[in-house]
Amino acid sequence: MKYELRLSGTGGQGLILAGIILAEAALLDEKLAIQSQSYGPEARGGASKSEVIIADEVIHFPKVTKPNLLLAMSQEAAAKYSHDLDQDSILITDSLFVKDVPAFGGKVYELPITHSAKEELGKGLFANIVALGALVKLTGIVTEASLVKAVLNRVPKGTEEANKKALTVGMNLIK
Amino acid sequence: MSKILLLQGNQAVVEGAIAAGVKFFGGYPITPSTEIAESLAERLPLVGGKFIQMEDEIASMGAIIGASLTGKKVMTATSGPGFSLKQELIGYACAAEIPLVIVNVQRVGPSTGQPTSPSQGDIMQARWGTHGDHWLIAITPASVPECFELTLRAYALSEKYRVPVILLMDEVIGHMREKIELPDNYDEIPQAERKQPDCAPADFKAYAADESLVPPMPPFGNGYRWHVTGLVHDETGFPKGAGSATKAAADRQYHKLYDHLDDIVQVENYCMEDAEYAIVAFGGAARTAYEAVDMARKEGIKAGLLRPITIWPFAENEIQKLAGKVKGILVHELNRGQYVYEVERAAAGKVPVYSYAKYDNEPATPAQLLAEFKKAMAL
Structure with a gap:
């Protein structure tokens, strides 16, 4: 088993952290995982991607070459990082930001990720955790128990309940 | 007991440094090596060490040379532009035979280049970046666990041979996160030790070596007094203009490493x-x-x-x-x-x-x- 994910959007949306959490959840499931990232010199803004490979066997090359899943949380990211999707790939977009969905022949889930974070948690900054909830519910790539544990290991003290709720909000986006 | 973590290569270098007993870091942060300075700033004070952000990379090298002379294990970390600035004092550390470890997380150059993009363009600079005949060691990890292991090895080699060791990383390994298993505490990790003189301070000749060709190196402030210079010196440590002194210094510094390639070279x-x-x-x-x-x-x-x-x-x-x-x-x-x-x-x-x-x-x-x-x- 080898599953390749690319989480992309705008610098500042927390996608590098989301990638780290996903990889740590995979380790909790006793799988192997590698996370890598690429970004421009800006601290905020600019297209940003965080890649995660989860596998049962040793992973040599750390970058995604055949994405099973692309999460795109900005229009620029959807355009820039969708070039190697194929008909077996899954694309999840944040419908608040991605209006023009690239055609690649595979499944697309246009989800109100940031919108739900704002509506149900009062803050758009939970969008990365909402997105994790949705993509794990959709793919089952890590167990939900490990995902919750990995999120709680990484988020600031005092925000545990809100983050747990963010995961649930994300999971509920997948019917 | 051990723990399983997801760490960046740069963070594994920090763990390796703490495990090796590093007590001093002087540096100037630069992408893609910044996490090393960032984490050591947090970790060193907790183990009785010191972290100084210096005014630039040249001063950082000066600071770690000075700290090494007091007997501490020392580190600096940088990327291409900083590595260029460090070259003068890397030559000094070769000449004066100061053990220290320089981490260079390579990025695209020359000059400011592409700060966030990976490269291995400093391969020849690692060998010949500073002027003159000189010999040093450069080692390159290819995984996060190896970042930890090779940091330990860098200190083992540096202390044993009294030579600067360059931990030559690249952005791919420095920034990627993968699984690493680390011991819960580092107390049982063998610490590299510097050879000490077995004579009285009055009889001490700073660069007199036995058959290993590596002179003993007492810490400053311990009664042994010696002269440290980048000028060619004889076994007293004082400058010597004779051609025979130049040749003897070069030959000893070459042979102290190149007679031990079996110990140093790993593939x-x-x-x-x-x-x-x-x-x-x-x-x-x-x-x-x-x-x-x-x-x-x-x-x-x-x-x-x-x-x-x-x-x-x-x-x-x-x-x-x-x-x-x-x-x-x-x-x-x-x-x-x-x-x-x-x-x-x-x-x-x-x-x-x-x-x-x-x-x-x-x-x-x-x-x-x-x-x-x-x-x-x-x-």
């Missing part, structure tokens, strides 16, 4: 037992190469990887042996071609040596490397 052989064609790659580029070798094997091509772990001194014997064994060698590196000329020199025409040089901000994919490999070997 990894991957699928090499029955290999007919070889890839030579190191650091981040080796990650591509392992997978390209696996893909080639699935196609029935007997490919293997020789991965230099020690970059300098050059793996002369290992490459010579390789050239006697395979039909062709492809050197894959993230620059426009540097290490390939060393491999070509050692192969000495016994087999063709090809280059797959990649220098466009992205590491090669395994499929790209396999295609270049097959093209080169006419397979």
